[in-house]
Amino acid sequence: MGYGSLYFPSMTARIQLSQPAPATPHQTLTLEFPVEGVALGGRVQIPGDKSISHRSLMLGAIAQGETRIQGLLLGEDPRSTAACFQALGVQISPLEEDWVTVQGVGLGHLQEPVDVLNAGNSGTTLRLMLGLLASHPDRFFTVTGDSSLRSRPMDRVIQPLSQMGAQIWGRQGNRLAPLAVRGMGLKPMHYHSPVASAQVKSCLLLAGLMTEGATTVTEPSLSRDHSERMLRAFGADLTVDPETCSVTVHGPAILTGQTIIVPGDMSSAAFWLVAGAITPGSDLVVENVGINPTRTGILDALQAMEADITLENPREVTGEPAADLRVRYSTLQAGQFGGDLIPRMIDEIPILAIAALFASGTTVITDAAELRVKECDRITAMATQLAKLGAKVEERPDGLAIEGGIPLRGNVVDSCGDHRVAMSLAIASLRAQGQTQIQRAEAAAVSYPSFNQTLAHLCGLALVN
């Protein structure tokens, strides 16, 4: 197996990524840091927000006219969205460019594809797209994904869509992909979602765009509101009631192409915020991070743990708030996290668990059973992988109890094929004694293709090929 290596000036430390070999698509990331640790410093730019990237491609696809997108996340998940909409007849410029352009076909004009649509690893692609497909009359669609996505619950969107009159079939009693969809004219409804899920909410709002009348979604607590912000910007008639966590779209809508500048992803920034908070001597700035209040639960949690994080240069970028975030090392205290905070940091709980390992006391995370149906079961994954590093982490039905202050030892761990688990384990290795090997580390490319390079950069490493 060949190695592209990232070496510290001192050979006691290294970050080394095995190259994909013909026999296996998997890569192992080997990390080793000096016993005295490494202080992270400098300024870092992070990739575009994944949720906003998906939505800008999708709304661009169904709008009239051209949508221009700057800062799109070039990770595997938005690539899946782009490929699906290209198969539905939408012209999208190459995703390698600074600016990506989408030639919208107009609502109701997605074409019947000649083959199965593949959403890859991306739940957002599949669930949001389903709302559009189900409401496109006289077309037939089949949709699938990778083995992780094919095991994730789709009934949470199929059920309410069916109540609107949609015809969708899937495995295991219409619960799992692959799915078959016969597009129909739908009827509006008021759906009370049992989970705070932006994917469920957005799926139904997208279905409501082509549906005559008021389609309302009420959530138990507020999930990320990127769809609401962007739908309004594209011209949809939307009413939001924050008191009841309800959103109504009045269809049929006409959407007009927009220019969108995608801010950096808080979910990606969180790795560097925790890295800086746990490594003595660190002082770094993460630039241009989206700080939409529905996404800043991780800031609230880390600040409650006495992390030293400050917001600089707050601004608004095409309807979404953004700022630079400065983090400096500080000693952390354990926290208790649950309730409405959880949907506001649902993707950051794996990395919050890493912060908790270095806090004084036991951190308890509750009300987070949704983590069991993410790209993997993140509760089991974090408990089992961190145990391999010597941590004391108790797995609970709806969360984790994490004992802080126990020294970590490097070991062989597994990403479980989950991007956020892979990157969280890499950050834990910064404070583990000896060598840590992360198997299936290629998973990080789903949301953060340049993660390893940025980690090296922040540690003051030079990339050696």
Ligand code: S3P
């Ligand atoms: C997302 C919503 C969340 C989140 C996912 C992205 C979105 O999922 O975990 O990574 O872009 O709408 P749920 O809606 O299942 O909570």
